[in-house]
Amino acid sequence: SATRPAPDPSREVPHEIPLRLAWSPTEVLRTKDFEEMTPVEVIQAKEAIRSLKLDLRPVLTRRREPDPSGRFIDLRRTLRTSVRTGGCPLPLERESTRTRRPTIVALCDISGSMESYSRILLHFFHALTNAADRVHTFVFGTRLTNITRLLRDRDVDRALARIGTTVQDWYGGTRIGASLQAFNLHWSRRLLAQGAVVLLVTDGLDREGGDGIRAQARRLRKSCRSLIWLNPLLRYRAFAPRAAGIKALLPEVDEHRPVHNLDSLAELADTLSGRGGRGAGRRARLG
Structure with a gap:
Protein backbone atom coordinates (compact mmCIF):
# COMPACT_ATOMS: atom_id res chain seq x y z
CA SER A 1 0.00 0.00 0.00
CA ALA A 2 1.08 3.61 -0.54
CA THR A 3 3.09 5.18 2.26
CA ARG A 4 1.17 7.81 4.18
CA PRO A 5 2.63 11.11 5.44
CA ALA A 6 4.45 11.07 8.77
CA PRO A 7 2.16 11.68 11.75
CA ASP A 8 2.08 15.09 13.39
CA PRO A 9 1.39 14.59 17.12
CA SER A 10 0.38 18.22 17.56
CA ARG A 11 -2.53 17.77 15.14
CA GLU A 12 -4.02 14.57 16.55
CA VAL A 13 -6.55 16.39 18.77
CA PRO A 14 -7.36 20.00 19.70
CA HIS A 15 -5.33 21.33 22.62
CA GLU A 16 -8.38 22.69 24.44
CA ILE A 17 -9.80 19.21 25.18
CA PRO A 18 -9.93 18.72 28.99
CA LEU A 19 -7.91 15.93 30.62
CA ARG A 20 -10.11 15.17 33.62
CA LEU A 21 -9.36 11.43 33.57
CA ALA A 22 -5.68 11.70 32.73
CA TRP A 23 -4.27 10.63 36.07
CA SER A 24 -7.07 8.32 37.23
CA PRO A 25 -8.32 6.42 34.20
CA THR A 26 -11.65 4.71 34.64
CA GLU A 27 -12.09 0.98 34.21
CA VAL A 28 -13.60 1.65 30.79
CA LEU A 29 -10.51 3.55 29.69
CA ARG A 30 -8.15 0.94 31.15
CA THR A 31 -9.70 -1.87 29.16
CA LYS A 32 -10.64 -0.04 25.97
CA ASP A 33 -8.79 -1.07 22.83
CA PHE A 34 -6.48 1.70 21.60
CA GLU A 35 -7.98 1.28 18.13
CA GLU A 36 -11.46 2.09 19.45
CA MET A 37 -10.52 5.17 21.48
CA THR A 38 -11.86 8.61 20.66
CA PRO A 39 -9.38 11.48 20.25
CA VAL A 40 -10.18 12.59 23.81
CA GLU A 41 -9.53 9.10 25.17
CA VAL A 42 -6.25 8.89 23.26
CA ILE A 43 -5.03 12.02 25.07
CA GLN A 44 -6.17 10.59 28.40
CA ALA A 45 -4.41 7.31 27.67
CA LYS A 46 -1.16 9.09 26.84
CA GLU A 47 -1.32 11.06 30.08
CA ALA A 48 -1.98 7.86 32.01
CA ILE A 49 1.08 6.25 30.42
CA ARG A 50 3.23 9.07 31.77
CA SER A 51 2.15 8.11 35.30
CA LEU A 52 3.14 4.43 34.99
CA LYS A 53 5.75 3.33 37.51
CA LEU A 54 8.65 2.02 35.43
CA ASP A 55 11.32 1.05 37.95
CA LEU A 56 13.11 -1.76 36.14
CA ARG A 57 13.96 -4.87 38.14
CA PRO A 58 17.74 -5.29 38.69
CA VAL A 59 19.32 -8.42 37.22
CA LEU A 60 22.38 -10.36 38.33
CA THR A 61 25.61 -9.88 36.40
CA ARG A 62 28.71 -12.05 36.19
CA ARG A 63 30.73 -9.56 38.20
CA ARG A 64 31.05 -9.37 41.97
CA GLU A 65 31.62 -6.52 44.39
CA PRO A 66 32.85 -6.23 48.00
CA ASP A 67 30.07 -6.88 50.51
CA PRO A 68 30.69 -7.56 54.25
CA SER A 69 27.59 -9.75 54.37
CA GLY A 70 28.06 -11.35 50.95
CA ARG A 71 27.68 -15.09 50.48
CA PHE A 72 30.98 -15.51 48.61
CA ILE A 73 34.54 -15.34 49.96
CA ASP A 74 36.84 -13.05 47.98
CA LEU A 75 40.00 -15.16 48.11
CA ARG A 76 42.24 -12.54 46.48
CA ARG A 77 41.27 -9.77 48.92
CA THR A 78 41.43 -12.22 51.83
CA LEU A 79 45.04 -13.14 50.98
CA ARG A 80 46.04 -9.48 50.59
CA THR A 81 44.53 -8.62 53.96
CA SER A 82 46.19 -11.62 55.64
CA VAL A 83 49.60 -10.37 54.48
CA ARG A 84 48.99 -7.05 56.24
CA THR A 85 47.81 -8.72 59.46
CA GLY A 86 50.38 -11.49 59.47
CA GLY A 87 47.68 -14.05 58.95
CA CYS A 88 46.50 -14.00 62.55
CA PRO A 89 43.61 -13.89 62.74
CA LEU A 90 42.71 -14.67 59.12
CA PRO A 91 39.98 -12.19 58.12
CA LEU A 92 37.59 -13.44 55.47
CA GLU A 93 36.76 -10.80 52.91
CA ARG A 94 33.33 -11.33 51.37
CA GLU A 95 31.62 -10.31 48.16
CA SER A 96 28.26 -10.58 46.45
CA THR A 97 27.07 -10.69 42.87
CA ARG A 98 26.68 -7.25 41.36
CA THR A 99 23.28 -6.23 40.04
CA ARG A 100 22.26 -3.64 37.48
CA ARG A 101 19.18 -2.59 35.63
CA PRO A 102 18.67 -4.65 32.49
CA THR A 103 19.09 -3.33 28.99
CA ILE A 104 15.73 -3.01 27.25
CA VAL A 105 15.57 -3.02 23.46
CA ALA A 106 12.25 -2.23 21.78
CA LEU A 107 11.59 -3.02 18.12
CA CYS A 108 8.28 -1.41 17.18
CA ASP A 109 6.31 -2.06 13.99
CA ILE A 110 4.92 1.21 12.53
CA SER A 111 3.21 -0.28 9.47
CA GLY A 112 -0.36 0.55 8.46
CA SER A 113 -1.95 -2.31 10.40
CA MET A 114 -0.21 -1.09 13.58
CA GLU A 115 -1.13 2.59 13.27
CA SER A 116 -3.56 2.80 16.20
CA TYR A 117 -1.11 1.03 18.50
CA SER A 118 2.32 2.33 17.50
CA ARG A 119 1.42 5.99 18.06
CA ILE A 120 0.46 5.26 21.69
CA LEU A 121 3.24 2.75 22.30
CA LEU A 122 5.81 5.36 21.36
CA HIS A 123 4.57 7.33 24.37
CA PHE A 124 5.20 4.24 26.50
CA PHE A 125 8.72 3.85 25.14
CA HIS A 126 9.36 7.56 25.71
CA ALA A 127 8.37 7.13 29.37
CA LEU A 128 10.52 4.00 29.64
CA THR A 129 13.52 5.71 28.03
CA ASN A 130 13.34 8.60 30.49
CA ALA A 131 12.90 6.28 33.49
CA ALA A 132 15.99 4.14 32.85
CA ASP A 133 19.43 4.51 31.32
CA ARG A 134 19.65 1.31 29.25
CA VAL A 135 16.66 1.58 26.91
CA HIS A 136 17.05 1.53 23.12
CA THR A 137 14.13 1.90 20.73
CA PHE A 138 13.90 1.13 17.03
CA VAL A 139 10.94 1.42 14.68
CA PHE A 140 10.43 -0.46 11.45
CA GLY A 141 8.08 -0.69 8.52
CA THR A 142 10.08 -1.42 5.43
CA ARG A 143 13.36 -0.37 7.07
CA LEU A 144 14.85 -0.18 10.57
CA THR A 145 15.39 3.22 12.24
CA ASN A 146 17.04 3.89 15.60
CA ILE A 147 15.02 6.56 17.47
CA THR A 148 16.70 6.16 20.87
CA ARG A 149 18.41 9.55 20.85
CA LEU A 150 15.20 11.31 19.85
CA LEU A 151 13.21 9.67 22.65
CA ARG A 152 15.67 10.95 25.25
CA ASP A 153 14.19 14.41 24.85
CA ARG A 154 12.05 14.77 27.99
CA ASP A 155 9.44 16.77 26.09
CA VAL A 156 7.34 13.97 24.61
CA ASP A 157 5.58 16.13 22.02
CA ARG A 158 8.85 17.54 20.72
CA ALA A 159 10.42 14.07 20.70
CA LEU A 191 23.31 -3.76 22.59
CA LEU A 192 22.59 -7.37 23.58
CA ALA A 193 25.98 -8.47 24.91
CA GLN A 194 24.97 -8.06 28.56
CA GLY A 195 21.70 -9.97 28.52
CA ALA A 196 19.10 -7.54 27.23
CA VAL A 197 15.34 -7.98 27.23
CA VAL A 198 13.95 -7.44 23.73
CA LEU A 199 10.38 -6.21 23.23
CA LEU A 200 9.20 -7.00 19.71
CA VAL A 201 6.01 -5.06 18.97
CA THR A 202 4.23 -6.29 15.86
CA ASP A 203 1.07 -8.01 14.69
CA GLY A 204 3.19 -10.40 12.63
CA LEU A 205 1.54 -9.41 9.35
CA ASP A 206 4.39 -9.34 6.86
CA ARG A 207 4.21 -8.20 3.25
CA GLU A 208 6.92 -10.68 2.26
CA GLY A 209 4.97 -13.70 3.46
CA GLY A 210 7.16 -14.36 6.47
CA ASP A 211 10.35 -14.71 4.44
CA GLY A 212 13.41 -14.86 6.70
CA ILE A 213 11.50 -14.18 9.92
CA ARG A 214 12.12 -17.47 11.69
CA ALA A 215 15.88 -17.52 11.10
CA GLN A 216 16.33 -13.89 12.16
CA ALA A 217 14.06 -14.24 15.20
CA ARG A 218 15.98 -17.34 16.26
CA ARG A 219 19.27 -15.49 15.95
CA LEU A 220 17.85 -12.59 17.96
CA ARG A 221 16.56 -14.93 20.67
CA LYS A 222 19.98 -16.56 21.07
CA SER A 223 21.57 -13.14 21.60
CA CYS A 224 19.29 -11.78 24.35
CA ARG A 225 18.14 -12.72 27.82
CA SER A 226 14.48 -12.77 26.83
CA LEU A 227 12.48 -12.09 23.66
CA ILE A 228 8.96 -10.86 24.40
CA TRP A 229 6.51 -10.51 21.53
CA LEU A 230 3.86 -7.83 22.13
CA ASN A 231 0.98 -8.47 19.74
CA PRO A 232 -2.24 -6.40 19.56
CA LEU A 233 -3.99 -9.25 17.73
CA LEU A 234 -4.09 -11.20 20.99
CA ARG A 235 -6.99 -8.95 21.98
CA TYR A 236 -9.18 -11.37 20.03
CA ARG A 237 -10.26 -14.45 21.95
CA ALA A 238 -10.45 -16.36 18.69
CA PHE A 239 -6.89 -15.43 17.72
CA ALA A 240 -5.18 -18.18 15.74
CA PRO A 241 -1.70 -18.15 14.15
CA ARG A 242 -2.74 -18.30 10.51
CA ALA A 243 -0.52 -15.67 8.87
CA ALA A 244 2.91 -16.87 7.74
CA GLY A 245 4.73 -14.21 9.75
CA ILE A 246 2.92 -15.16 12.94
CA LYS A 247 3.65 -18.86 12.43
CA ALA A 248 7.31 -18.07 11.88
CA LEU A 249 7.65 -15.92 15.01
CA LEU A 250 5.75 -17.99 17.56
CA PRO A 251 8.29 -20.80 18.09
CA GLU A 252 11.14 -18.33 18.55
CA VAL A 253 9.87 -16.09 21.37
CA ASP A 254 9.92 -16.53 25.15
CA GLU A 255 6.62 -14.77 25.75
CA HIS A 256 3.68 -13.78 23.55
CA ARG A 257 1.63 -11.05 25.22
CA PRO A 258 -1.24 -8.75 24.23
CA VAL A 259 -0.59 -5.02 23.89
CA HIS A 260 -3.82 -3.26 22.99
CA ASN A 261 -4.99 -1.25 26.01
CA LEU A 262 -3.76 0.45 29.18
CA ASP A 263 -4.16 -2.68 31.27
CA SER A 264 -1.84 -4.65 28.99
CA LEU A 265 0.79 -1.88 29.21
CA ALA A 266 0.42 -1.79 32.99
CA GLU A 267 0.99 -5.55 33.19
CA LEU A 268 4.06 -5.21 30.98
CA ALA A 269 5.39 -2.44 33.23
CA ASP A 270 4.81 -4.67 36.26
CA THR A 271 6.70 -7.54 34.65
CA LEU A 272 9.67 -5.35 33.71
CA SER A 273 9.68 -3.92 37.23
CA GLY A 274 9.52 -7.32 38.91
CA ARG A 275 6.08 -6.73 40.42
CA GLY A 276 4.29 -9.31 38.30
CA GLY A 277 4.70 -12.94 37.32
CA ARG A 278 5.75 -14.30 33.96
CA GLY A 279 3.11 -13.57 31.36
CA ALA A 280 0.75 -11.86 33.78
CA GLY A 281 0.91 -9.96 37.02
CA ARG A 282 -0.69 -7.30 39.11
CA ARG A 283 -1.73 -4.12 37.42
CA ALA A 284 0.69 -1.21 37.65
CA ARG A 285 -0.59 2.08 38.99
CA LEU A 286 -2.06 4.28 36.30
CA GLY A 287 -2.98 7.11 38.57
Whole structure:
Protein backbone atom coordinates (compact mmCIF):
# COMPACT_ATOMS: atom_id res chain seq x y z
CA SER A 1 0.00 0.00 0.00
CA ALA A 2 1.08 3.61 -0.54
CA THR A 3 3.09 5.18 2.26
CA ARG A 4 1.17 7.81 4.18
CA PRO A 5 2.63 11.11 5.44
CA ALA A 6 4.45 11.07 8.77
CA PRO A 7 2.16 11.68 11.75
CA ASP A 8 2.08 15.09 13.39
CA PRO A 9 1.39 14.59 17.12
CA SER A 10 0.38 18.22 17.56
CA ARG A 11 -2.53 17.77 15.14
CA GLU A 12 -4.02 14.57 16.55
CA VAL A 13 -6.55 16.39 18.77
CA PRO A 14 -7.36 20.00 19.70
CA HIS A 15 -5.33 21.33 22.62
CA GLU A 16 -8.38 22.69 24.44
CA ILE A 17 -9.80 19.21 25.18
CA PRO A 18 -9.93 18.72 28.99
CA LEU A 19 -7.91 15.93 30.62
CA ARG A 20 -10.11 15.17 33.62
CA LEU A 21 -9.36 11.43 33.57
CA ALA A 22 -5.68 11.70 32.73
CA TRP A 23 -4.27 10.63 36.07
CA SER A 24 -7.07 8.32 37.23
CA PRO A 25 -8.32 6.42 34.20
CA THR A 26 -11.65 4.71 34.64
CA GLU A 27 -12.09 0.98 34.21
CA VAL A 28 -13.60 1.65 30.79
CA LEU A 29 -10.51 3.55 29.69
CA ARG A 30 -8.15 0.94 31.15
CA THR A 31 -9.70 -1.87 29.16
CA LYS A 32 -10.64 -0.04 25.97
CA ASP A 33 -8.79 -1.07 22.83
CA PHE A 34 -6.48 1.70 21.60
CA GLU A 35 -7.98 1.28 18.13
CA GLU A 36 -11.46 2.09 19.45
CA MET A 37 -10.52 5.17 21.48
CA THR A 38 -11.86 8.61 20.66
CA PRO A 39 -9.38 11.48 20.25
CA VAL A 40 -10.18 12.59 23.81
CA GLU A 41 -9.53 9.10 25.17
CA VAL A 42 -6.25 8.89 23.26
CA ILE A 43 -5.03 12.02 25.07
CA GLN A 44 -6.17 10.59 28.40
CA ALA A 45 -4.41 7.31 27.67
CA LYS A 46 -1.16 9.09 26.84
CA GLU A 47 -1.32 11.06 30.08
CA ALA A 48 -1.98 7.86 32.01
CA ILE A 49 1.08 6.25 30.42
CA ARG A 50 3.23 9.07 31.77
CA SER A 51 2.15 8.11 35.30
CA LEU A 52 3.14 4.43 34.99
CA LYS A 53 5.75 3.33 37.51
CA LEU A 54 8.65 2.02 35.43
CA ASP A 55 11.32 1.05 37.95
CA LEU A 56 13.11 -1.76 36.14
CA ARG A 57 13.96 -4.87 38.14
CA PRO A 58 17.74 -5.29 38.69
CA VAL A 59 19.32 -8.42 37.22
CA LEU A 60 22.38 -10.36 38.33
CA THR A 61 25.61 -9.88 36.40
CA ARG A 62 28.71 -12.05 36.19
CA ARG A 63 30.73 -9.56 38.20
CA ARG A 64 31.05 -9.37 41.97
CA GLU A 65 31.62 -6.52 44.39
CA PRO A 66 32.85 -6.23 48.00
CA ASP A 67 30.07 -6.88 50.51
CA PRO A 68 30.69 -7.56 54.25
CA SER A 69 27.59 -9.75 54.37
CA GLY A 70 28.06 -11.35 50.95
CA ARG A 71 27.68 -15.09 50.48
CA PHE A 72 30.98 -15.51 48.61
CA ILE A 73 34.54 -15.34 49.96
CA ASP A 74 36.84 -13.05 47.98
CA LEU A 75 40.00 -15.16 48.11
CA ARG A 76 42.24 -12.54 46.48
CA ARG A 77 41.27 -9.77 48.92
CA THR A 78 41.43 -12.22 51.83
CA LEU A 79 45.04 -13.14 50.98
CA ARG A 80 46.04 -9.48 50.59
CA THR A 81 44.53 -8.62 53.96
CA SER A 82 46.19 -11.62 55.64
CA VAL A 83 49.60 -10.37 54.48
CA ARG A 84 48.99 -7.05 56.24
CA THR A 85 47.81 -8.72 59.46
CA GLY A 86 50.38 -11.49 59.47
CA GLY A 87 47.68 -14.05 58.95
CA CYS A 88 46.50 -14.00 62.55
CA PRO A 89 43.61 -13.89 62.74
CA LEU A 90 42.71 -14.67 59.12
CA PRO A 91 39.98 -12.19 58.12
CA LEU A 92 37.59 -13.44 55.47
CA GLU A 93 36.76 -10.80 52.91
CA ARG A 94 33.33 -11.33 51.37
CA GLU A 95 31.62 -10.31 48.16
CA SER A 96 28.26 -10.58 46.45
CA THR A 97 27.07 -10.69 42.87
CA ARG A 98 26.68 -7.25 41.36
CA THR A 99 23.28 -6.23 40.04
CA ARG A 100 22.26 -3.64 37.48
CA ARG A 101 19.18 -2.59 35.63
CA PRO A 102 18.67 -4.65 32.49
CA THR A 103 19.09 -3.33 28.99
CA ILE A 104 15.73 -3.01 27.25
CA VAL A 105 15.57 -3.02 23.46
CA ALA A 106 12.25 -2.23 21.78
CA LEU A 107 11.59 -3.02 18.12
CA CYS A 108 8.28 -1.41 17.18
CA ASP A 109 6.31 -2.06 13.99
CA ILE A 110 4.92 1.21 12.53
CA SER A 111 3.21 -0.28 9.47
CA GLY A 112 -0.36 0.55 8.46
CA SER A 113 -1.95 -2.31 10.40
CA MET A 114 -0.21 -1.09 13.58
CA GLU A 115 -1.13 2.59 13.27
CA SER A 116 -3.56 2.80 16.20
CA TYR A 117 -1.11 1.03 18.50
CA SER A 118 2.32 2.33 17.50
CA ARG A 119 1.42 5.99 18.06
CA ILE A 120 0.46 5.26 21.69
CA LEU A 121 3.24 2.75 22.30
CA LEU A 122 5.81 5.36 21.36
CA HIS A 123 4.57 7.33 24.37
CA PHE A 124 5.20 4.24 26.50
CA PHE A 125 8.72 3.85 25.14
CA HIS A 126 9.36 7.56 25.71
CA ALA A 127 8.37 7.13 29.37
CA LEU A 128 10.52 4.00 29.64
CA THR A 129 13.52 5.71 28.03
CA ASN A 130 13.34 8.60 30.49
CA ALA A 131 12.90 6.28 33.49
CA ALA A 132 15.99 4.14 32.85
CA ASP A 133 19.43 4.51 31.32
CA ARG A 134 19.65 1.31 29.25
CA VAL A 135 16.66 1.58 26.91
CA HIS A 136 17.05 1.53 23.12
CA THR A 137 14.13 1.90 20.73
CA PHE A 138 13.90 1.13 17.03
CA VAL A 139 10.94 1.42 14.68
CA PHE A 140 10.43 -0.46 11.45
CA GLY A 141 8.08 -0.69 8.52
CA THR A 142 10.08 -1.42 5.43
CA ARG A 143 13.36 -0.37 7.07
CA LEU A 144 14.85 -0.18 10.57
CA THR A 145 15.39 3.22 12.24
CA ASN A 146 17.04 3.89 15.60
CA ILE A 147 15.02 6.56 17.47
CA THR A 148 16.70 6.16 20.87
CA ARG A 149 18.41 9.55 20.85
CA LEU A 150 15.20 11.31 19.85
CA LEU A 151 13.21 9.67 22.65
CA ARG A 152 15.67 10.95 25.25
CA ASP A 153 14.19 14.41 24.85
CA ARG A 154 12.05 14.77 27.99
CA ASP A 155 9.44 16.77 26.09
CA VAL A 156 7.34 13.97 24.61
CA ASP A 157 5.58 16.13 22.02
CA ARG A 158 8.85 17.54 20.72
CA ALA A 159 10.42 14.07 20.70
CA LEU A 160 7.58 12.53 18.70
CA ALA A 161 7.44 15.47 16.30
CA ARG A 162 11.12 14.97 15.51
CA ILE A 163 10.58 11.24 15.09
CA GLY A 164 7.70 11.99 12.73
CA THR A 165 9.98 13.93 10.40
CA THR A 166 12.96 11.58 10.73
CA VAL A 167 11.30 8.23 10.07
CA GLN A 168 10.38 7.75 6.41
CA ASP A 169 8.25 4.58 6.36
CA TRP A 170 5.22 5.35 8.51
CA TYR A 171 2.07 3.31 8.00
CA GLY A 172 3.11 1.49 4.85
CA GLY A 173 4.03 -2.17 4.45
CA THR A 174 6.06 -4.36 6.81
CA ARG A 175 9.28 -6.26 6.21
CA ILE A 176 9.75 -8.00 9.55
CA GLY A 177 12.44 -10.44 8.45
CA ALA A 178 14.55 -7.76 6.76
CA SER A 179 14.19 -5.44 9.76
CA LEU A 180 15.25 -8.12 12.23
CA GLN A 181 18.17 -8.97 9.97
CA ALA A 182 19.27 -5.31 9.95
CA PHE A 183 19.16 -5.24 13.75
CA ASN A 184 21.06 -8.51 14.07
CA LEU A 185 23.76 -7.32 11.67
CA HIS A 186 24.29 -3.78 12.90
CA TRP A 187 23.08 -3.53 16.51
CA SER A 188 22.80 -6.91 18.19
CA ARG A 189 26.40 -7.30 19.31
CA ARG A 190 26.73 -3.86 20.87
CA LEU A 191 23.31 -3.76 22.59
CA LEU A 192 22.59 -7.37 23.58
CA ALA A 193 25.98 -8.47 24.91
CA GLN A 194 24.97 -8.06 28.56
CA GLY A 195 21.70 -9.97 28.52
CA ALA A 196 19.10 -7.54 27.23
CA VAL A 197 15.34 -7.98 27.23
CA VAL A 198 13.95 -7.44 23.73
CA LEU A 199 10.38 -6.21 23.23
CA LEU A 200 9.20 -7.00 19.71
CA VAL A 201 6.01 -5.06 18.97
CA THR A 202 4.23 -6.29 15.86
CA ASP A 203 1.07 -8.01 14.69
CA GLY A 204 3.19 -10.40 12.63
CA LEU A 205 1.54 -9.41 9.35
CA ASP A 206 4.39 -9.34 6.86
CA ARG A 207 4.21 -8.20 3.25
CA GLU A 208 6.92 -10.68 2.26
CA GLY A 209 4.97 -13.70 3.46
CA GLY A 210 7.16 -14.36 6.47
CA ASP A 211 10.35 -14.71 4.44
CA GLY A 212 13.41 -14.86 6.70
CA ILE A 213 11.50 -14.18 9.92
CA ARG A 214 12.12 -17.47 11.69
CA ALA A 215 15.88 -17.52 11.10
CA GLN A 216 16.33 -13.89 12.16
CA ALA A 217 14.06 -14.24 15.20
CA ARG A 218 15.98 -17.34 16.26
CA ARG A 219 19.27 -15.49 15.95
CA LEU A 220 17.85 -12.59 17.96
CA ARG A 221 16.56 -14.93 20.67
CA LYS A 222 19.98 -16.56 21.07
CA SER A 223 21.57 -13.14 21.60
CA CYS A 224 19.29 -11.78 24.35
CA ARG A 225 18.14 -12.72 27.82
CA SER A 226 14.48 -12.77 26.83
CA LEU A 227 12.48 -12.09 23.66
CA ILE A 228 8.96 -10.86 24.40
CA TRP A 229 6.51 -10.51 21.53
CA LEU A 230 3.86 -7.83 22.13
CA ASN A 231 0.98 -8.47 19.74
CA PRO A 232 -2.24 -6.40 19.56
CA LEU A 233 -3.99 -9.25 17.73
CA LEU A 234 -4.09 -11.20 20.99
CA ARG A 235 -6.99 -8.95 21.98
CA TYR A 236 -9.18 -11.37 20.03
CA ARG A 237 -10.26 -14.45 21.95
CA ALA A 238 -10.45 -16.36 18.69
CA PHE A 239 -6.89 -15.43 17.72
CA ALA A 240 -5.18 -18.18 15.74
CA PRO A 241 -1.70 -18.15 14.15
CA ARG A 242 -2.74 -18.30 10.51
CA ALA A 243 -0.52 -15.67 8.87
CA ALA A 244 2.91 -16.87 7.74
CA GLY A 245 4.73 -14.21 9.75
CA ILE A 246 2.92 -15.16 12.94
CA LYS A 247 3.65 -18.86 12.43
CA ALA A 248 7.31 -18.07 11.88
CA LEU A 249 7.65 -15.92 15.01
CA LEU A 250 5.75 -17.99 17.56
CA PRO A 251 8.29 -20.80 18.09
CA GLU A 252 11.14 -18.33 18.55
CA VAL A 253 9.87 -16.09 21.37
CA ASP A 254 9.92 -16.53 25.15
CA GLU A 255 6.62 -14.77 25.75
CA HIS A 256 3.68 -13.78 23.55
CA ARG A 257 1.63 -11.05 25.22
CA PRO A 258 -1.24 -8.75 24.23
CA VAL A 259 -0.59 -5.02 23.89
CA HIS A 260 -3.82 -3.26 22.99
CA ASN A 261 -4.99 -1.25 26.01
CA LEU A 262 -3.76 0.45 29.18
CA ASP A 263 -4.16 -2.68 31.27
CA SER A 264 -1.84 -4.65 28.99
CA LEU A 265 0.79 -1.88 29.21
CA ALA A 266 0.42 -1.79 32.99
CA GLU A 267 0.99 -5.55 33.19
CA LEU A 268 4.06 -5.21 30.98
CA ALA A 269 5.39 -2.44 33.23
CA ASP A 270 4.81 -4.67 36.26
CA THR A 271 6.70 -7.54 34.65
CA LEU A 272 9.67 -5.35 33.71
CA SER A 273 9.68 -3.92 37.23
CA GLY A 274 9.52 -7.32 38.91
CA ARG A 275 6.08 -6.73 40.42
CA GLY A 276 4.29 -9.31 38.30
CA GLY A 277 4.70 -12.94 37.32
CA ARG A 278 5.75 -14.30 33.96
CA GLY A 279 3.11 -13.57 31.36
CA ALA A 280 0.75 -11.86 33.78
CA GLY A 281 0.91 -9.96 37.02
CA ARG A 282 -0.69 -7.30 39.11
CA ARG A 283 -1.73 -4.12 37.42
CA ALA A 284 0.69 -1.21 37.65
CA ARG A 285 -0.59 2.08 38.99
CA LEU A 286 -2.06 4.28 36.30
CA GLY A 287 -2.98 7.11 38.57
